[in-house]
Amino acid sequence: MATYHKSNMLTDTPLSFCPGCTHGIAHKLIAEVLQELGQQGNVIGVAPVGCSVFAYKFFNCDMQEAAHGRAPAVATGIKRVHPDKVVFSYQGDGDLASIGLAEIMHAGLRGENITVVFINNAIYGMTGGQMAPTSLIGQKTTTSPFGRTVERQGNPIRMCEMLASQDGPAYLERVMLTDYANVLKAKRAIKKAFEYQIAGKGFSMVECLSTCPTNWHMTPVQACQHIKDNMTKIYPLGVFKDVGGAK
Amino acid sequence: MATYHKSNMLTDTPLSFCPGCTHGIAHKLIAEVLQELGQQGNVIGVAPVGCSVFAYKFFNCDMQEAAHGRAPAVATGIKRVHPDKVVFSYQGDGDLASIGLAEIMHAGLRGENITVVFINNAIYGMTGGQMAPTSLIGQKTTTSPFGRTVERQGNPIRMCEMLASQDGPAYLERVMLTDYANVLKAKRAIKKAFEYQIAGKGFSMVECLSTCPTNWHMTPVQACQHIKDNMTKIYPLGVFKDVGGAK
Amino acid sequence: MEQGIICAGFGGQGVLSLGKMIVYVAMEKGLHVTWLPSYGPEMRGGTANCSVVASTEEVASPLVSTPDCLIAMNRPSLDKFINDVVSGGMVLINSSLIDIKVDRKDINVYYIPANDLALQHANERSSNIVMYGAYAKLNGNIGSMDEFEKILIKQFGKSADKDKIISAFHAGYEEIKV
Amino acid sequence: MEQGIICAGFGGQGVLSLGKMIVYVAMEKGLHVTWLPSYGPEMRGGTANCSVVASTEEVASPLVSTPDCLIAMNRPSLDKFINDVVSGGMVLINSSLIDIKVDRKDINVYYIPANDLALQHANERSSNIVMYGAYAKLNGNIGSMDEFEKILIKQFGKSADKDKIISAFHAGYEEIKV
Amino acid sequence: MQVKIDFERCKGCGLCVNACPKKVLCIGDKSNKGGYFVARVDKPEQCIGCCACAYMCPDSCVEVE
């Protein structure tokens, strides 16, 4: 029998996410991992523009708010100044895979020694449900009102695969925040990512398939099921890169 | 026995490239292919910012000069207005793989029905020899004066591989402009790329390993040899994606 | 005549459409109207509100900073706006969720148990319709009961719950004794 | 005293370093100096030039639009700048590559077969050194022959061709008969 | 074993309810200041202390002890 307490790497400020949004789960996993790794007072985080724009209110460490898509550049600037601190960015799919694609890819190519937690919810949550580069084919959003088609809106982007096509990243894994077992897996992945950073192995990213009950127009429980049933078909879970013992 | 005449898809304006720069070969291959495909009066080209910034002076068709890195976006705008015209962009490695990375990747993901000729010369030629994202490890440039290292300047970027990791592109090939046989291969690749566009198959790109004798500080002949000996190790030639008969 | 209205409540209580329906009534009447919602992430889970202006003249400012009429669907909304209501103005309070009384003496306050009446006549989501009815009763200068009802039917004519919704409207209307 | 100089020629003829060496001489002399190159893609394969100003006072404008002295290493450069030279100014012409004569009567023109002398005394690339020698002879107010030679030695002291280069310098110096 | 839910923090999303293998939790009929119907410990005695509920709660309002 286990016990569970809110992590001390989260502040007491109530999260600003909608009910049942798994952004919240991602937040607490990061907090728990940092706590377990004993990194209190050793972390700088970077918040993106997106529903997690207020991340700086929630993580109990030094934080910088980045311009939309530029979190990897901001994190790079920070990490170069404080190479011995743990630096992470937290980014949505619009932020990371659309406007900020060049920044994340080049941070990966540089092997920048940071950890990125990438929340793929296949939608622009913050701005009210527009299509994301990761939106599924067929998905109706406010800017793909007839459902996304390859012809009209192009193909969903696969970030783990894209980063894995290059040298630079040390660790890439895709997980989902849908149920207890998978949340535990996600936590292990996030922990490994941070451990790699602490060991100086370079760029690590964990892509979390995450829900947006509000803009998917589903209940939180349905939304989790939707990830399992549909999202994982396009975004298979697994480790895409792991340099293992190598630096 | 063959005959050879300057293509009528090139203007008479002398090219602005340095002596022996294979940008010139890429230019004429495109011109020859368009001529052979009978596309005179049916083409709109997009010139980048880079040594080929004056491409609009050389190609004998309608041309638009794009902002640095944005040629794929400009070409997208054009193609959507004139879907029945052949639209191509011509871009250097700084232009396409550094500042314009998001634009090329998203054009590829959209399966934008355009052809991109990508000149990878592992250097910023135009601005006088700075490091490019494609510069080789060990390569000395004016901004990697001690030679590029993975630690300091990160890893060379592989664009064909990156695009091939995603759905969208129809045809991706890497060639080199170093000798007669390879130039003929390059021509075939460029031809195929344009043929795919004309057939409506979507995004095609030919990456040309190209010389920069001036900033590599080599003779043109040495520069060609350098590609064969060194560049192809990091940038292997070949077809990275070919949807073939499929649309 | 110019009336500035603020409708405010939780996101999900339908305050934006409540405001919009009032606008439609005023528009039909030939009045000049504007409708301005609060917008952006503020809406997420939190409170929502809109400013409505109905006027016999062209509406200059659509921003209602000192409302003639406040419709408060929950406690935070009441707290936020109550002091801005003009002297002599009216306040409609959803007393199902707001258990305090307003102590300003210079305004007319009406307590409507909107959630209770909604549940009774239609469903939880119709509390805004109850308030709409109450507002209709108090604002004959914006439109008659029929005119308010007409707009309601336009909005919900095709809904399976049409009749229930109209009944909720009337419940609100009747709740006000003038 | 203020002298504005333009050195111009093909990229590769060393006109920029020629200008720079003159600047060093003037600097040693305690004069105020500026050196401004043409820059950018214009240089690619095309022509290059630089503006040099040497002055007893602080240099106001470093841009030489009307040179007191023009050193033209090839034909396009001569054509480009010859009309801007001030009346009474001097022009040094590389007659190895420029086969025409200047027909302005208000300026002093000197023809130096710089490429030929360079080949004779050192190598093709030293034509700028020959011109440097010629300039030295004509501009005692900027520095003495020794002072010019000192700068040359500073630049090429470690070169294997040091002696040849100095010899090219003297050839240019001697070529001017004043 | 005790499961506690932070009444004011809870948003009534139901993820904890769904996660609990023992159906210990349910959504109650009381709403908090945010207007949310808060999750409630319905059958505390069934709890096996697996923490599934706590892990799944996006708002960190479940404590298990």
Place this chain on the structure above:
Amino acid sequence: MQVKIDFERCKGCGLCVNACPKKVLCIGDKSNKGGYFVARVDKPEQCIGCCACAYMCPDSCVEVE
């Protein structure tokens, strides 16, 4: 077979010279207005008309007929 080189367009890069399997071409000692020493057809009789030179010339100054 005739190989012609455009004197003013040529930049003397030597790629044609290098490409020719028959050593037909060489860099001459005459420079053009651009200051380049221009390639020259040295042994026209050896030419087999393979067009390697023409294909390799970046400045399209070689014509083969």
Place this chain on the structure above:
Amino acid sequence: MAKKLFKGNEALGEAAVLGGCRFFFGYPITPQTELSEYLSWRLYDVGGTFIQSESEVSAINMVYGAAGAGARALTSSSSPGISLKQEGISYIACAELPCVIVNMMRSGPGLGGIMPSQADYSQATKGGGHGDYRMLVYGPSTIQEAVDIMYNAFDKAEQYRIPVMILGDGMLGQLMEPVEFPPLKQMPDPSTKEWATTGTHYGKDRRIVNSLYIVASENEAVNIKLQAKYDLLRKNEVMCEEYMCEDADIIITAYGTVARICKSAVKALREKGIKTGLIRPITLFPFPTEVFHKYANSDKTKKFVTIELSTGQYNEDVLLSVMGKKPVEFYCRMGGSVMTVEEIVNKVKEVY
């Protein structure tokens, strides 16, 4: 035609379509997103193209491409997104391409907030991008006016081959008002534009869309040409509302939604016996300098009062127009806070 209740953003989208726009390239941002959401289906109705681009930078360059190809192309964003477009706008201005750009300003600087602001005034009118260029900039104050301006914006853009900017704020974008729409125009055939890259040209008459002029004299010639165009705009395109100015002792000046609040203030002040008027520029570039001259030189006018949602950006143009002839008082709110009618009334009473 009957008036319809329309949200500002959506009304602008509809007016663009009616005005012949068939291409939209944009990236979501509050408080203008409804414009693109609207066009995401509306453009399909009329056979147009809607692309949600990967970024604002990409969007403006798609506009560059489409406009250069002869189409009527629109993009829309809000402050931070517009900042990202500055390079592209400078390119479009220099290449003399017609297009329309909407900026629904939000409060800044930085990420700021999403409430109304006018703090991108200098950026819009004086060139936030590099180089000496201008846009034709409109600052509508009602949705009907925004619709009318948008409806004609492409005509103006093509007439002058210039980017047109419509400068609004969240209030204008989010507001609903009854509005009357004009009839549908078709997009002119690109091939009727003698400068557009339609892909049909070969050889001598091929067309080049460009902003590179490496020779200074050529680049200067282009700039001289642009300046001549801007002078033409100053001559022909000024739009300005003068409201109760003739007999006014005090003239308030403001633009956009703020001017609406000022109008209420003018009424309130006149009720209190203070003769107040309002100068409301509708074009922000070209600026209605002449109108200010007229009143600055009139004996009647005692004072001007500038009201804006920025710290004097608009007031600079007022000062440059009044040129010291009369005192100019100033009142502003910042960061998304909007002044009330009472504040303006008080300010005027204070300086009266």
Place this chain on the structure above:
Amino acid sequence: MAKKLFKGNEALGEAAVLGGCRFFFGYPITPQTELSEYLSWRLYDVGGTFIQSESEVSAINMVYGAAGAGARALTSSSSPGISLKQEGISYIACAELPCVIVNMMRSGPGLGGIMPSQADYSQATKGGGHGDYRMLVYGPSTIQEAVDIMYNAFDKAEQYRIPVMILGDGMLGQLMEPVEFPPLKQMPDPSTKEWATTGTHYGKDRRIVNSLYIVASENEAVNIKLQAKYDLLRKNEVMCEEYMCEDADIIITAYGTVARICKSAVKALREKGIKTGLIRPITLFPFPTEVFHKYANSDKTKKFVTIELSTGQYNEDVLLSVMGKKPVEFYCRMGGSVMTVEEIVNKVKEVY
């Protein structure tokens, strides 16, 4: 110390290092590339960091990160690249981060040319990015002055927590002049900055670098704070050279390299008996308004003549300072063309 002959771009790089800069993030562009090339090895000498970023957008955001983390970070570019940085600059200004940005202006608009220009003046001084923010903007005219300014720029930036821009042009960047360098300063330890994210904080005293203020009143408070800072700059940081103005009938005004040409013109005009002076602002924001007031109010001064490499961007500030008290004549060149001494002399004679 002996003077060394240095290229402007490289001298700026050296001065940055001497002034304590240890981080550079930038992207190549003519005519400033030598600055980054120089720093690519020079920063390693002093244990610093040089990153050639993937773009200008990325560069300015790396600066944001590094500056927020307490370091002295520099970026450098030229006009089109600076346009791309506008969003980032606005963020930096709002988050009150100290940093230095160099803009070696080239001619525009669009891709334009690479020759000298001053057409980014409004962008630099009035906010090319969104929102009401300012930078401390210097316009040095000699390499020595540029070096001295750069050497102290980080101190100023940190004192006011503000981005500092050094505005030059290709002429300044490419020019070589003898220059004297001050001694090496070390970068202050980030941990001495009570606002920097050094990663050592946890819980209550953790630090947040931010520009998001979703509540209008909070966003307004930030703006009020920023404006107070700008007023302080206006009070304390104005720098201006007055050259032979006391007895001048005509006062030329110009900044940067153009002012050097004007100085030659002043000398030439005085030789011709025309009493001319020069006002040369060294800070462009804050603008030396008082200096202009002084001469505008003096009976001696008859006229001002503004000379610039843009179409009146700088002149707007001159006009706003002279405020109609004396005539202001104007002469400019554009697109990379630079006026000669003779042109200025002729202009002054013409209006004399």
